[in-house]
Amino acid sequence: MQLSVVNNAKRNMIFGFINKFVALICPFIARTAIQMILGSEYLGLSSLFTAILNVLSLSELGISGAIVYNMYKPVANNDKETVCALLNFYRKVYKIIGFVILVIGLCLIPFLPYLISGSYPSDTNIVILYLIYLSNTVISYFMFAYMSSLIVVYQRDDINSRTNTIVTLLMYGIQIAILFTTENYYLYLLIMPIFTIVNNLRVAFIVRKMFPEYKPKGKISKDVSADIKVRVSGAFITNVSMVTRNSLDSVCISMFLGLTLTAIYNNYYYIIAGLISILGIVSTSLQGGVGNHVAIRSVEENFTELKKVDFAYMWGSSWCTVCLICLYQPFMYLWMGESMMLDIPAVALLCFYFYILKMSDMRSIYSTTNGLWWHHRYRSMAEAAGNIVLNIVLGKFFGVYGIISATIITIFLLNFLWGTQITFKHYFGYKFVPQYLLYHFKYLTITACLCIVTYLCCSILPIQNKVVILLVRGVICIIIPNVIWIFLFHNTKEFSYMRSVILKRR
Numbered sequence: 001m002q003l004s005v006v007n008n009a010k011r012n013m014i015f016g017f018i019n020k021f022v023a024l025i026c027p028f029i030a031r032t033a034i035q036m037i038l039g040s041e042y043l044g045l046s047s048l049f050t051a052i053l054n055v056l057s058l059s060e061l062g063i064s065g066a067i068v069y070n071m072y073k074p075v076a077n078n079d080k081e082t083v084c085a086l087l088n089f090y091r092k093v094y095k096i097i098g099f100v101i102l103v104i105g106l107c108l109i110p111f112l113p114y115l116i117s118g119s120y121p122s123d124t125n126i127v128i129l130y131l132i133y134l135s136n137t138v139i140s141y142f143m144f145a146y147m148s149s150l151i152v153v154y155q156r157d158d159i160n161s162r163t164n165t166i167v168t169l170l171m172y173g174i175q176i177a178i179l180f181t182t183e184n185y186y187l188y189l190l191i192m193p194i195f196t197i198v199n200n201l202r203v204a205f206i207v208r209k210m211f212p213e214y215k216p217k218g219k220i221s222k223d224v225s226a227d228i229k230v231r232v233s234g235a236f237i238t239n240v241s242m243v244t245r246n247s248l249d250s251v252c253i254s255m256f257l258g259l260t261l262t263a264i265y266n267n268y269y270y271i272i273a274g275l276i277s278i279l280g281i282v283s284t285s286l287q288g289g290v291g292n293h294v295a296i297r298s299v300e301e302n303f304t305e306l307k308k309v310d311f312a313y314m315w316g317s318s319w320c321t322v323c324l325i326c327l328y329q330p331f332m333y334l335w336m337g338e339s340m341m342l343d344i345p346a347v348a349l350l351c352f353y354f355y356i357l358k359m360s361d362m363r364s365i366y367s368t369t370n371g372l373w374w375h376h377r378y379r380s381m382a383e384a385a386g387n388i389v390l391n392i393v394l395g396k397f398f399g400v401y402g403i404i405s406a407t408i409i410t411i412f413l414l415n416f417l418w419g420t421q422i423t424f425k426h427y428f429g430y431k432f433v434p435q436y437l438l439y440h441f442k443y444l445t446i447t448a449c450l451c452i453v454t455y456l457c458c459s460i461l462p463i464q465n466k467v468v469i470l471l472v473r474g475v476i477c478i479i480i481p482n483v484i485w486i487f488l489f490h491n492t493k494e495f496s497y498m499r500s501v502i503l504k505r506r
Contacts, residue, residue: 016281019161019168024274026172031270033179035263035336041121042185044259047250047266048115049133070224071153072291072369083150085218089228090146098141105134116254129189136193143197144204150211151203153291159210163202171195249403252391264340265400267332268347272354275320282313283361291369302366303432307439310362311494314440315485317358318447322481323474324351325451326458330470342400349404355447356408359440360416367423375422383414416440446488450481 034042074082112126151159175191178184220228249269254262286309293302325348332341342350367376387410394402424433457480458473489495 015161019165020278020281022165022168026168030172030176033176037179037183038185040263041259043263047262048254049130068149068153070228071149072295075153076292076295080213081218083214085220087146087214088216088218089220090149091216094141094146098138102138115251116259132189136196139193139196140200143200145200147204147207150207150214159206163199167195167199249407252395252403253400264342267336267340268342268350272350279316283365287365290365294369299428303428306362306366308494308497312498313362314443317355319481321351321355321447322450322454323477324354325455326473326477327470330466333466346400349401353404353408356411360419363423366427370427372423372426375426379414379418379422383410386410386414450484454480
């Protein structure tokens with residue numbers, strides 16, 4: 001069975017963008033309310049606990065990717081028995097993972113005060129707050145989280161998007177109402193695990209209705225089990241570097257510089273994370289179809305496909321980078337005030353961080369759908385270790401600049417360059433590497449020039465009102481970079497393909 005990558009991706013993107021819009025606006029309003037009512041230290045605590053639990057959740061990352069990878073072929077061949085056995089295996093493993101996260105999370109409680117430099121809100125019990133965050137993380141593993149694998153394999157991410165949109169609106173609506181009426185942070189947080197339960201039950205109901213033929217039963221073969229173990233090990237190690245990037249940054253800032261700067265940094269990173277999640281809709285929407293194509297198409301056809309999707313994706317990433325460098329400061333001034341702002345050098349580093357991070361995304365889809373996690377194990381360990389060492393060393397000497405720079409260095413050298421070498425060695429072949437690196441160098445150069453040109457145009461505006469500056473700069477950011485991209489690439493095959501997809505000709 002061959003999935004319709006373009007049609008499915010379009011549907012997934014539409015509902016995905018709606019969901020991400022809601023998922024960005026609601027936390028934005030919530031962070032604003034917390035800052036106004038409770039103060040920046042509460043934002044810092046939220047960022048710290050989220051970072052810690054992101055690291056604890058590493059134990060899950062290998063499993064989900066490996067299970068989904070092993071489902072592509074049986075789904076394509078309509079092998080329902082194997083899919084059911086994989087679901088059953090997935091369910092059992094998730095329960096074990098939930099228990100492991102719970103135990104490790106509880107063991108970390110005595111060390112919480114050592115992860116905070118300076119003071120924290122005197123009227124709060126950080127252990128109780130942490131336990132609420134921990135319970136919210138653990139609940140999913142015991143409640144039907146394994147069923148989401150079918151959604152990914154069948155490229156039906158719109159199901160998750162629709163459900164999450166409704167649940168997110170309700171959850172944040174109640175949370176913000178509680179915050180304004182009671183100013184009680186404990187009640188605010190208790191809403192999270194309640195709605196996590198609601199969300200998981202809703203997804204489980206929908207998946208069972210759509211795919212009644214798949215039930216968690218049976219046993220996987222020894223060969224499949226052995227294959228999963230290898231891929232899980234590789235996927236776990238690979239995802240260590242991904243999850244620990246911002247998490248380690250937040251923990252190091254909290255340890256060296258305190259909760260207030262942690263809150264400031266995470267306010268900026270919140271914007272980047274929002275853009276990452278929006279662009280992530282593209283990769284998530286494509287993954288099921290790409291996995292299907294990897295199973296049935298030639299390497300040459302898939303590399304041609306990679307170039308096309310990479311072009312559109314890097315155009316979007318380039319435009320987002322230009323918007324960041326031009327709009328960050330006036331937006332932060334209006335949102336949090338001048339006292340909660342970083343300076344321009346730190347902002348420029350964050351923009352560079354964002355773009356460098358996005359350069360590997362489309363290639364990573366092909367690495368994931370080919371199950372190359374084990375081949376990336378040494379690279380991922382080196383990236384995580386390098387990030388930790390550089391965060392500590394550069395963070396101590398250069399503060400927040402050093403911590404951001406440490407992440408940029410490890411992403412470019414170890415994720416992009418070394419990751420490219422591994423993926424092309426084991427799937428595409430080295431003959432395609434020069435093409436891949438050349439067009440990425442070209443896109444990077446263009447993006448750097450666009451950032452400089454657009455920022456200079458925005459900087460010369462003789463306007464004092466911050467709201468007007470933000471609006472005018474926004475218009476400039478829409479026009480200048482996109483016009484230049486169209487001028488430079490309107491005669492290319494990649495641009496023609498993107499235009500035809502948008503106009504529904506393919």
